[in-house]
Amino acid sequence: MRLRLTALFLMLLMSAAHAAPAPQQVDIPLSSGILHAQLYKPEGEGPFPTVIALHGCGGLGNHSESVLPRYRDWALQLLKAGNAVLLPDSYGSRELGPQCRVKEMHVKARRERVADIAASRAWLMKQSWVARDRVSLIGWANGASALLWAVRPQSAAREAGPDFRAAIAFYPDCRISAGLGWSARVPTLVLIGANDDVSSPPACRQMVDGARGRSALTRIVVYPGAYHDFDRANTPLHAAAGTTDAAAPEHGHLGTDAEARAESQKEVAEWLAR
Template sequence: MIAPPPTKSSLVTLCLARIAAALAGLSLLTSAALAGGYERVRLPSYDGDLDAVLYRPKGPGPFPAVVALHGCGGLFRENGKLSLRHSDWGERLAAEGYVVLMPDSYGSRRLGSQCGVKELTVRASRERVADAAAARYWLQSRRDVLADQVSLLGWSGGGSSVLAAIRTDRRPADERPDFTRAIAFYPGCRTQSDSASFMARLPVMILMGDADDWTPAGPCDFLAKAARRRGETVDLVVYPGALHDFDHPRLEVKERSDIAFSATGTGKAMVGTHPAAREDAIRRVKTFLKGS
């Protein structure tokens, strides 16, 4: 008899059980050598260890923390270096006093960029939600992290995972504190906006460009308005003229033609930095994470 595939909740439960078992025999502050201002660490997940990048403020802490989820391109560049967007945000948030953990959902499973892949094996609403739960649990097991002050942030596909992870029907299966708040940069909102069961259980801020032709703002606008009518705290910020990847430190405006799904259906989309939107988003993220 063939066993049924694991459900969303069973993935998370299996993940947390494995983390608890692994942590029982490990120092809570185990880490790899410093490299470029961050540490390379490994944390247990449901299907094996996850490689991750850890940024940490100076001092003993304890500190609030952020779990940050990469987009479809992954965490590292082809040369093995941490991508510029992730290093920029990691350093920036650490300077603001946050421990920042970035799990590598693709590289840990020996996968490269998934931007052009239509049949994903590591999905935004399943495996990556489990990875986010694993990252939260691992952080909350550290003495230098405030367990009740862990937020969730993601870009593009990682932003889609943020929206899936904060649904009321995806509450943590463990007894640890939940994420406190969430931020999604240019997520794909269509799946969640089309779902009758989407309800946000914690405050979320969505940041998008109105010129984004990869993950357009329309479905996110529909989702945010419907959520606010139900009394949920879902804020949407749409930047005029901004494209996908608008918060990148320095990405020349260009067309990408290696995309599995785009708003136009052509597999093409424009990306690039929008300095004004980037500056405003940085300010908003800092304010939002502080709960003000």
């Protein structure tokens, strides 16, 4: 009986390993060092549509995992749909841990993280397996805020090659962008929960509404009853202030919303397929 259970356990492990391919680490040159990134790539020679995925303030991975489950789940879903997925590690590459509760951040969304996005794009443009006209951006929280800076007309890439195909921002902090009269040069989708008290749904609505008529296509979806991290699986709703988790914001509430999570997966697939 024990041998049978052991064999079954090994079969399940093998099945899980087959279903969840391990990413490959790649090193991307920066003007001041190396940007480490994790790459999920479909089998074959391509060219593949490719998504640059930008982690939040908690970082991309930890000591035991190069990619946290919340980002791995999305990467595998995008991979299953035929996309390559590149996940730059903006904090780990600079030997930094989570930045959610750091008062003076050394890696800023509008500066270093925008530079990481540009470096990632430049690296992808040199890869033979990349469909160069189908490179898109997706980001969460701080990574989504970086995305908003990166798609502004003022941040247009200087290197040769097609611009980003599309951009998707999960619950960014829109307050500064809204005040600056933000606009986008590529189609940009903002996804946020109506009850998000970490970011600001009204500021995101103001930002998107203000861009109409002087921007590429922009759209916002506000999910009723959903909070920050609504797309993160298996996360009971809880107050961030009640935890000592350095990878969580200092205030607000976090938690899965099954309906918003499912709807956002459809929105992402449709926006990338445009």
